[in-house]
Amino acid sequence: MGVRGRKPEKRSRKRWIIAIAVSFVVLLVGGAGAIYLKLNANIATFDSAGLSKNRPSAAAADANGDKAENVLLIGSDTRAGENGALGGSASGPVGRSDTTILLHVYPDHKHAVGVSIPRDSLVDIPPCLLPNGKWSPDQPNAQFNSAFSMGDTAKGNPACTQNTVEKLSGLRVDHTMVVDFAGFASMTSAVHGVSVCVPNDIYQGDMNPNLGYKGKIVLHKGTQSLQGQQALDYVRVRHGVGDNSDVGRMLRQQAFLSALISKVKGEGMNPTTLLPLANAATKSLTVDSGLGSAKKLLSFGLSLKNIDLKNIQFITAPWKYAGARIDLVHPDVDNLFAELRADRTLEGVNASGKTTTATPKPTAPPAIDGKGIMVSVYNGTVTDGLAGKGADKLKAAGFEVMNVTTAQSQDHDTTRIEYGTAPDAKTQAETVARLFPGAQLVQLDTTGVNVVLGKDFAANPTATAAPTPATPKPLPSTLTQQARSADADPCSKLSYG
Template sequence: MGVRGRKPERKRGRGIRKHNRKRWIIAISVSVVVLLVGGAGAIYLKLNANIATFDSAGLSKNRPAEADADANGNKAVNVLLIGSDTRAGDNGKLGGSASGAIGRSDTTILLHVYPDHKHAVGISIPRDSLVDIPPCLLPDGKWSLDQPSAMFNSAFSMGNTEKGNPACTQNTIEKLSGLRVDHTMVVDFEGFASMTSAVHGVEVCVPNDIYQGDMNPNLGHKGKIVLKAGMQNLQGQQALDYVRVRHGVGDNSDVGRMLRQQAFLSALISKVKGQGMDPTTLLPLANAATKSLTVDPGLGSAAKLMSFGLSLKGIDLKNIQFITAPWKYTGARIDLVHPDVDDLFAELRADRTLQGVNASGKTAAPKPSPSATVDGTGIMVSVYNGTTTGGLAGKAADMLKADNFNVMNSTNAKTRDHTVTRIEYGTGAGAKTQADTVAKLFPGAELVQLDTSGVNVVLGADYAAVAAKGGTASATPKPLPTDLSKQARSADADPCSKLSYG
């Protein structure tokens, strides 16, 4: 029941747009389904023809390091799920073509799969949140300039193409989180109707009666009921209405709508897992899903997608969680709350769940003794501020000097967009041992061997967050605040809970 023949209006204020744009969390749902199900080799050839890949040349050259694998080869995997609302081609029939064919991202979720393959969490990033967008590759082969405090979903639109710029969004997420994105999946809504039909609808909870006037505030009157309150099995147009509605529910916000999108995802995952992994069931679903996918080359075949999906299908619903990155209103936009969002990503980098559970698959390392000291006698160190936080190199230098390190330099780095602190050391005898000693003061730092003398410390946003709170780094991240962890939604949660703000 989309609104046709009327050009959507835009309105700044509390980070939302007035016009009723369909929320393509359904497309994101397709990605999650593909990630969480496996299938037989008989369907690979059919699915391969559906999958498109994007060029990875636009990925940043200054990326976070890959996660370390355990003794069994298991490691954390980060998958970026992007929902594009481009109206190109048949997408215009579903959403209207008034907004043009340029690819835009309305929904973005960073899915972190823990190394134990028993836990996963999806972090929703508000589309209007203000973030720093790093340089991105444009269609003319040039790279854009840094964009501080830019609207997050503008990263996907860099270059103004129909397919969008997934590499730019990936660069932005990596800079924000300090996590290396292993795979990126972009989905549109062309295959929505067939996908929802393939699973025979999704059971969701409608918090209250939804009217035509809620779907289209420009209607001027209440109109008929579009969705009735209570548990409903939704597919096709009704499912579209559920995930797009903002007005008439809670505080009428876009961020509140994200909670219902998370509830829809949870219900969809539960439905697919409940139907089993029978190829007869999966073939029509996977066929519809892959028609809507554009992925990185690392997932560019049905075999790769299914192999990855098979590695995840054992995760219990209770251990699949969703949460929105900590946020607050800033005038007409949304700002991410620091250091809360930094602490959230630090937990993920440490492979700890939102409740503080060690999900690394390894035995937790013992906490360092409070009385332990570091002796830096004879070790030459240069400190470089790899962030835009002023005075950071001086603070780190003072800390090193207090432990007898010989600080040779203390200045800014050539690039100042580092998310994770980096310790560089040379190839000479004893260089690695010296770097390990320095690393004791910078838990979580990356160690990199280069052709250099002495040890270089390039400070990242992780150290800046610690310094801002007046503390020193800790090898074991502190648990997240209880009020934040309680906001998380597990895939087996009460379907009528946490559906709106206000």
């Protein structure tokens, strides 16, 4: 009897152990669910209705479902809410894009390139959806960061910036993320600071040139860990460092992102690090609907885990000063984006994830037929008779030449193909451009197509077709040498000048 009496006690103890274990699992799952719901509730999205109706084609996936992904990162300088305390409220609450980087993740998911686009660069802004439900007109030769301000709202217009980047690059943007001052500061605090190199002492007067005096040191020279307001000061300051320009500070922003990526990857999948960062990030970000959940953000983040730091590179779109603004340098910027569209790295390495067993034979481009297309030709150089040569070339291909004369200015380095707003205007301009490889296409309020010949045509007036994809032209070393990898010396390439 005594032995039989002890058996229920063992069974009872076992049941309690199982009950405690089950309860513990339920508690863990419930806690994870609460965290998941909290992260989901943090995320703000913007409406995809504002995206262009004429977007570049989506990248094709291979047999394994792998494809390139393009992610647009936008830093907003709105002073709305707590951002005013961090960036100063004098500029008002309207959101403007302070920083914009197009991140191209290659199909092999072992390489990535971030291209910084200067905020003051002159670009063509396509129609954008405004808060009143109307679409804006085309804006040729407009300042890039004005795209984000279309509609004059505190939250900005990320769809308009995405439309502009897609038109500039020819790449379809898969995802867009917007972060403001407060979000940036909180994310740097969530990882307990990022190690960066300050090139020289930074004073209060550098942060605020209107202060009228030098003031105290805000950031000391040397390598140090920065977070919160200090990290924000580091990436925003432009006076007292390098050439004192907006575009110059972009190099420090690239260096900071490199250091942030290095720290997160270095600590691995550590919940102690990732959960506070995820909480700060989701509270800070406004994203497209395709990233509008914690699960989607996590999935995207994990897709980048196998990229070595040395294969994550940052570069600034080729540029030059144009008075108080910046001109993007063509065809260099076009060639850069062409390399990304072809999934070649800055060094020309095939990062498509596909192995090539044989070099494909170049195929002859289709014949150029200019029938029914009216063109006016302008000599944009000091080379005599150039407009006539251009006109002869067009006539030989069947184009109808309307005018042959001298352009208003004769300092064009690159040939321009100008076209109007008619439905078939761009297609006609692209047909004309096949006779002038490397030409820049520009939409204006005009009729027909205008060809403004540049020095590139004067140097080689017989060229008719761009190089075939089988023989890609490598990017110039002057451009590729400007790139920095995420594992670069933190004190290198911090500013121009």
